[in-house]
Amino acid sequence: MSSWRATAALGRAVVLGAVAVALALVVGKPVLMVLAAPFVTFTALGLAHRPHRLPRLDSRLDHGVLHEGQGTTSRLVVGDGDEAEYVTRAAGRPAYVAIRPHDGQVGGLLAGGVPAVEISPRRWGRRVLGEENVALYSPWAGFRFGPVRLGGRPVRVLPTTAPYDSRAEAPQPIGLVGAHRSQRSGSGTELSGIRPFQPGDRLRRVNWPVSLRTRTLHVVTTRAEEDTGVLLVVDALADHGGSGGVGAAASSLDLSVRAAAAIAEHHVRAGDRVALRVVGRGQEQVGYGAGARHLRRIQDQLATLRTGDPGEPETGVLQLGVTGGAIVVVLSPMLAESMGTVAATLTRRGVAVLVVDTLPPDARPATLGDEQDPALAALAWRMRRIERSVVLERLAALGCPVVPWRGPGTVDEVMRRLARRAQLPRVVAR
Amino acid sequence: MTPRTSSSQIALRALVLLGPVVAVLATGPAGNWPPWWIAGAVVGTAAAAAWAPDSPYGTAAGLVVLGWWAIALEDSLPASILVAALALVVAHVAALLASYGPPTMPLDSATLVLWVRRGALVALTVPAAWVLALLLRGEPEQPGIWLLGAATAFAATVAATAALAVRTGEG
Numbered sequence: 001m002s003s004w005r006a007t008a009a010l011g012r013a014v015v016l017g018a019v020a021v022a023l024a025l026v027v028g029k030p031v032l033m034v035l036a037a038p039f040v041t042f043t044a045l046g047l048a049h050r051p052h053r054l055p056r057l058d059s060r061l062d063h064g065v066l067h068e069g070q071g072t073t074s075r076l077v078v079g080d081g082d083e084a085e086y087v088t089r090a091a092g093r094p095a096y097v098a099i100r101p102h103d104g105q106v107g108g109l110l111a112g113g114v115p116a117v118e119i120s121p122r123r124w125g126r127r128v129l130g131e132e133n134v135a136l137y138s139p140w141a142g143f144r145f146g147p148v149r150l151g152g153r154p155v156r157v158l159p160t161t162a163p164y165d166s167r168a169e170a171p172q173p174i175g176l177v178g179a180h181r182s183q184r185s186g187s188g189t190e191l192s193g194i195r196p197f198q199p200g201d202r203l204r205r206v207n208w209p210v211s212l213r214t215r216t217l218h219v220v221t222t223r224a225e226e227d228t229g230v231l232l233v234v235d236a237l238a239d240h241g242g243s244g245g246v247g248a249a250a251s252s253l254d255l256s257v258r259a260a261a262a263i264a265e266h267h268v269r270a271g272d273r274v275a276l277r278v279v280g281r282g283q284e285q286v287g288y289g290a291g292a293r294h295l296r297r298i299q300d301q302l303a304t305l306r307t308g309d310p311g312e313p314e315t316g317v318l319q320l321g322v323t324g325g326a327i328v329v330v331l332s333p334m335l336a337e338s339m340g341t342v343a344a345t346l347t348r349r350g351v352a353v354l355v356v357d358t359l360p361p362d363a364r365p366a367t368l369g370d371e372q373d374p375a376l377a378a379l380a381w382r383m384r385r386i387e388r389s390v391v392l393e394r395l396a397a398l399g400c401p402v403v404p405w406r407g408p409g410t411v412d413e414v415m416r417r418l419a420r421r422a423q424l425p426r427v428v429a430r
Numbered sequence: 431m432t433p434r435t436s437s438s439q440i441a442l443r444a445l446v447l448l449g450p451v452v453a454v455l456a457t458g459p460a461g462n463w464p465p466w467w468i469a470g471a472v473v474g475t476a477a478a479a480a481w482a483p484d485s486p487y488g489t490a491a492g493l494v495v496l497g498w499w500a501i502a503l504e505d506s507l508p509a510s511i512l513v514a515a516l517a518l519v520v521a522h523v524a525a526l527l528a529s530y531g532p533p534t535m536p537l538d539s540a541t542l543v544l545w546v547r548r549g550a551l552v553a554l555t556v557p558a559a560w561v562l563a564l565l566l567r568g569e570p571e572q573p574g575i576w577l578l579g580a581a582t583a584f585a586a587t588v589a590a591t592a593a594l595a596v597r598t599g600e601g
Contacts, residue, residue, distance in 0.1 A: 007484075007526075008485065008488070008529060009522065009525065009526040011486070011489065012488050012489045013522065016489065016492040016496065016518075019493060019496055023496060023497075023500050029499075029500055029505070030507060030563035030567065031499055031506070031507055031508075031511050032496065033563060034512070034515055034559045035496060035514065035515050035518065036559075037515070037555040038515060038519045038552045038553060038556055039518075039522070040555075041552045041555050042552060086530060088530055088531040090531060102436065102534060102535060103534060105531060105532050105534045105535035106535065107531045107537075107538065107541070108541065109540050109544065137530065140548070141526050
């Protein structure tokens, strides 16, 4: 437990004052008393303001949940700090966290209020925010309390909601209600056709011009409007490229997570059902659902995903639990064979699959150590990229579109093409 | 990104370095410049104190200065002692402020103003002690006269700074 301890300044004043006075008396040099006078005063004032009560320190964050790039304030609460005059806060420097002012190294007189520290996580994931060392000083800096280490608070930093919108219709909507134009007739608003009246048709659907011309009742039919299911498959097998946090260079996982968050938010707002499956060590998954709370669950899972091999059986294809009519959006740098295989298998089965390529253009292989030959690593990386381009070409040949993530409008064109293709009859492998 | 030492900390540490050096060289105008090894020792310990203001190096630098002033001059009270004492006070306050936090922490203006006022107040004891010493120099020495003088200076300063502390708290 921390307590008030004499500072180096008080020790210096005591020693210099005492030695100067002693020397002045011993050798009879009044000049030494002139030198001693201020230090004797500093000593006396420091000792006179010795604190007696132990203060209590606690720090709090203004917000418990943050998106990357957002900020919060860490506030220090000092209890029983009446005898303290000055406070020093030295915040820790966790990775991907920006701290202001002065990187969290702040101090000030308690009479003017405890200085606040602003914290902003720059990358999604689990972060411990607000960790710091705090010290209090008595008046005249005679005594110091601390430094006391205050633990931080684990905060789940959600991926940023990148600006994203899509006007493309879903390829195979089969839900109940929603915003997408269905292939079957129903009570929507878009014209499907005009047919003779049948018992059960609503009178307000009667098309009077056609009925008068043909002398039989005709009604207008419309397309139903339905929601669709969107399965987001995030490749977290490895993270390629460097990450500088939001607003800086993005790694493959950064692009995948942010793109998944943006697509999920877009579809949830459109009333669609969205599911998430992370292919990685944590194997995080969220079932189909809609609404703001469901979106938050998806963002939470994206924020806590762990990279690594999920340990799937080598012989088996990834089981994603794709339901009929769902759109599968695979967000992957496409460097793992399993991702290419699952995309090809689903495409052959007639599932609408879209691959969003999240490999940064400037991605480089991670160095494995000093013993690694850079030329060999560069050659291996080049071969890997060639293999990757072959996989992407084969996927395109199968009819699985592959697009690099570009933010808003990234998937519009391919979604329109998928929607047109879904209306054509075709033979699929079962 | 490696945090950089703040400009205020650099200025404070420069004062920590210069204070003892000025204090030891202040015997020169009185007719006795310090030998190179004394000056070197002061520079070395003061530089160490500037690097680590929370360390005992500042005390060591002050002790060397005291020792030199004890042997440098005979029974004289040159005016340069005022410069030496003020330099030591400035170095002490600068080291105190620098040790409030890590080198990257800048010093806020309110704290600086408070300590400038405090330092000036304490520095008033220097000319007071010097004048007292001048007045008593020809007198037959009384037992405990110096302790009495120091106690008087201390009591006066405590009374004055008590009022200052109240004003600061209210402000």
